[in-house]
Amino acid sequence: MTARAAGPARTARTTLELSWRLLRCGGARNLLGSLLTLAAVAVSTGLLLFALGANHAFAERAAADAWRHPAAPGDGASGTPAAVQALSTDYVRGDPVTVVDLGALSADPPVPPGMPRFPEPGELWASPALAERLADLPAGQLADRFPEPAGTLGDDALVSPGELVAVVGRDAAAPVLTAPRSDTTGLETTAAPTRIDAFNTGTSSWMSVYRVLAGVASALMVAPLLVFGGAAARLTVARRDGRLAALRLVGATPAQVVAITTAEAVLTAAAGAVLGAVLYAAAVPALTHITIQGGGWFAGHLWPGPPGVAAVLAAVPLLVGAGAVAGLRRVVVSPLGVARRETPPALRAVRILAPLAVLVAFGAVSGGLLGMRYAGFAVLLVLMTLAFLTINYAGPWVVSVIGGCMVALARGPSRLLAGRRLRDDPRSVWRTVAGVALTGFVAGFLALLNPGTIEDGASDRLRIGVPDGRDPAAIAARAERRLGGIEAAVSTGDGDGPRGGAKVVTITVPGGAAAVDRARTALHGLVPGRVATTPADDGTGGRNLLGDLRTGALTVLAVSFLIGTTSAGITGASAVLDRRRTYAMLRLAGTPLEVLDRARRQETVVPLAVMGGGSLLAGLFFASPFATGVGAGGALTLAGFVVLGFGGILGASALSRPLLRAVTTDPAPRPD
Numbered sequence: 001m002t003a004r005a006a007g008p009a010r011t012a013r014t015t016l017e018l019s020w021r022l023l024r025c026g027g028a029r030n031l032l033g034s035l036l037t038l039a040a041v042a043v044s045t046g047l048l049l050f051a052l053g054a055n056h057a058f059a060e061r062a063a064a065d066a067w068r069h070p071a072a073p074g075d076g077a078s079g080t081p082a083a084v085q086a087l088s089t090d091y092v093r094g095d096p097v098t099v100v101d102l103g104a105l106s107a108d109p110p111v112p113p114g115m116p117r118f119p120e121p122g123e124l125w126a127s128p129a130l131a132e133r134l135a136d137l138p139a140g141q142l143a144d145r146f147p148e149p150a151g152t153l154g155d156d157a158l159v160s161p162g163e164l165v166a167v168v169g170r171d172a173a174a175p176v177l178t179a180p181r182s183d184t185t186g187l188e189t190t191a192a193p194t195r196i197d198a199f200n201t202g203t204s205s206w207m208s209v210y211r212v213l214a215g216v217a218s219a220l221m222v223a224p225l226l227v228f229g230g231a232a233a234r235l236t237v238a239r240r241d242g243r244l245a246a247l248r249l250v251g252a253t254p255a256q257v258v259a260i261t262t263a264e265a266v267l268t269a270a271a272g273a274v275l276g277a278v279l280y281a282a283a284v285p286a287l288t289h290i291t292i293q294g295g296g297w298f299a300g301h302l303w304p305g306p307p308g309v310a311a312v313l314a315a316v317p318l319l320v321g322a323g324a325v326a327g328l329r330r331v332v333v334s335p336l337g338v339a340r341r342e343t344p345p346a347l348r349a350v351r352i353l354a355p356l357a358v359l360v361a362f363g364a365v366s367g368g369l370l371g372m373r374y375a376g377f378a379v380l381l382v383l384m385t386l387a388f389l390t391i392n393y394a395g396p397w398v399v400s401v402i403g404g405c406m407v408a409l410a411r412g413p414s415r416l417l418a419g420r421r422l423r424d425d426p427r428s429v430w431r432t433v434a435g436v437a438l439t440g441f442v443a444g445f446l447a448l449l450n451p452g453t454i455e456d457g458a459s460d461r462l463r464i465g466v467p468d469g470r471d472p473a474a475i476a477a478r479a480e481r482r483l484g485g486i487e488a489a490v491s492t493g494d495g496d497g498p499r500g501g502a503k504v505v506t507i508t509v510p511g512g513a514a515a516v517d518r519a520r521t522a523l524h525g526l527v528p529g530r531v532a533t534t535p536a537d538d539g540t541g542g543r544n545l546l547g548d549l550r551t552g553a554l555t556v557l558a559v560s561f562l563i564g565t566t567s568a569g570i571t572g573a574s575a576v577l578d579r580r581r582t583y584a585m586l587r588l589a590g591t592p593l594e595v596l597d598r599a600r601r602q603e604t605v606v607p608l609a610v611m612g613g614g615s616l617l618a619g620l621f622f623a624s625p626f627a628t629g630v631g632a633g634g635a636l637t638l639a640g641f642v643v644l645g646f647g648g649i650l651g652a653s654a655l656s657r658p659l660l661r662a663v664t665t666d667p668a669p670r671p672d
Contacts, residue, residue: 045276081195103172114157119169160295435567444619457535565648
């Protein structure tokens, strides 16, 4: 048993030793190839953690927001009501202040998140940012609206670090916990007094919108990452295949070749994955400053957690190893053909049917996606991912066709060389341009999701809704008495906008934000459960949403271009290493370096123009059911893709020019 067990162990040890020797002793250019793979895996891992971290952060934010939206026992909670809860939104300097009023109905009410106990009547628990405002501003502009602070809310009660939140303890019979109130903004910023037995844990509908948008953004980022990760597994493939073919010809078995390839790829990818995780951890402090929903992020929310990080660190090396093994078919079946550098069989035209089938499927279901709610969202994500993968699958065939056209129409040596290159190895060329070309899909999708702007309303005109059965004139008279000493004009009338059809008392306050906040404070509690707000305040949620959509679109585009340009740079340098023997032969034959460099540019720019344009049109098609208009923002997105896409490819080509010069300086062929 000992001898039988020692056999596989010895084989595994021999394989690892041989893989390590090939990595360590393969020369400077082999080491450079391994470093390119490591860099590609590190970038992919870091961006994958960012995509996962973004979804984790939105889930944590939704959980932190849930408790402030009361749910009656019949709406999901159960048991005997132990407290009464109400929600309102006040403002200071134009920033929203979330106010949660709580009153106990029993001796053992539920403890709110972020607090050690249930608040006593007359207590204020403020978030750190609100406590700072209370200390900085004059009491007549903010502090006089609340009781004396009794404590500070913990992070569990907050959606973002800078959020302004106040939890006020009340007597359960206080008017503010018995008077009706309604949400006039549609953004769930107000909730009527509700008897609860526990704090709500369900996601509010407004947070669900953000989580859906985060899912779409993740799909737009993760799919190109999978393509980039697959390309990382095939970097310097020609050099590696040649070496493995030589091992096969001297007697190595297919299993030994697969084992050596797996060990080499997994070792390199594991190091790259760890480096990517370290880079993402270093970037988290900067990412916390990305403003969504009016605030930044807690660093812990952006970290996917130990299980998520462990899953990524385990999955990335395995996927890279699987990708490397999947490309060994020619080495295993025909090592002599690989060693003689025979041209692989031509790709089949059936590949183009895959993306066409996805487009047809999307066209068939796109009309009903909006009405399918979450099921429609799932269908959209699946079809978008399939679109990315099938465009990547058909890309090499399209590149091969482009190469044939360039050879037929060539009028100079550089175009002829570029065309022959595209025909002979379309997969390698596609790996160079795939990242930027697929970014065209993202740019096209986001170009049509270009919401307009919400004009700022008046910020000096406070309005208070008048409850049914109350006399507006009497409330206006009380308001004038409270505003004694503050210059203001009080009137009554019908509300407009979200307050349409309701009676309101309007107070016009000249003198700027400080004077308006003094008036807000003086009017606080004038009508229990009603807060004086300006038209500018009522538009805050809508403006935040539009700003968040733009921030999200720019973030996704930035990540996509980072993937594309990094992929182009790394795979371009890898291609120079793979083809160094061909370049050496061409230089020995008298081909100028400028011709070789011009051919390299043409073999990337022409496929990028065709496939990038096709991906962009596909993205426009996928966004068409949700289109809100192109506008200036959409036109800038499309123009930015064209400029940055071609600029990134040309820049990546320029970066690998010194490497091209180095491998052709001494054109004499060298053994591997």
